[in-house]
Amino acid sequence: MSILQLIRIRGRTMAPGLVLAAIGAACLAVALGQPFRLPSGRPGPGFVPALLAASLTGLGLLHAGTARGPTPAGPGGARAGLMLCLAVAGFALLLPSAGFLPASWAAGSLALAAAGGLRPMAILAGGGALALAATALFLGGLGLPTPALGAR
Numbered sequence: 001m002s003i004l005q006l007i008r009i010r011g012r013t014m015a016p017g018l019v020l021a022a023i024g025a026a027c028l029a030v031a032l033g034q035p036f037r038l039p040s041g042r043p044g045p046g047f048v049p050a051l052l053a054a055s056l057t058g059l060g061l062l063h064a065g066t067a068r069g070p071t072p073a074g075p076g077g078a079r080a081g082l083m084l085c086l087a088v089a090g091f092a093l094l095l096p097s098a099g100f101l102p103a104s105w106a107a108g109s110l111a112l113a114a115a116g117g118l119r120p121m122a123i124l125a126g127g128g129a130l131a132l133a134a135t136a137l138f139l140g141g142l143g144l145p146t147p148a149l150g151a152r
Helices: 015-031 047-065 077-098 100-115 120-141
Strands: none
Touching: 015 047, 077 100, 100 120
């Protein structure tokens, strides 16, 4: 029995979920090598990566457990992928010069634009709401040492 037959149970394709879980587990192994908390009690450099990696692992296992079968590709697959890559790149490029709030607003707006079907004002407003929530969580709640506005 081949590996593909093992991960295909009753017509359900579990491979994408298992790949996500494996990537998450590998990232979690790397993240756990970093300090989770600093001596001051603030989150360390391993906190957010470990949280994201554990989430990715859990979501991958959840996807594998509930897999149905191959779904037909919808419209805008390449456009959506490009917009999400631009969202990550935009955040990385804007963060040092503009600060966390504008960088997360741009990333949130680009990510919402990837979905398609939204009006431009809804995309900008949703990006603003995501930016405010992310700023409250990461700068306010977790106390990351990044300015909300302006350069470091």
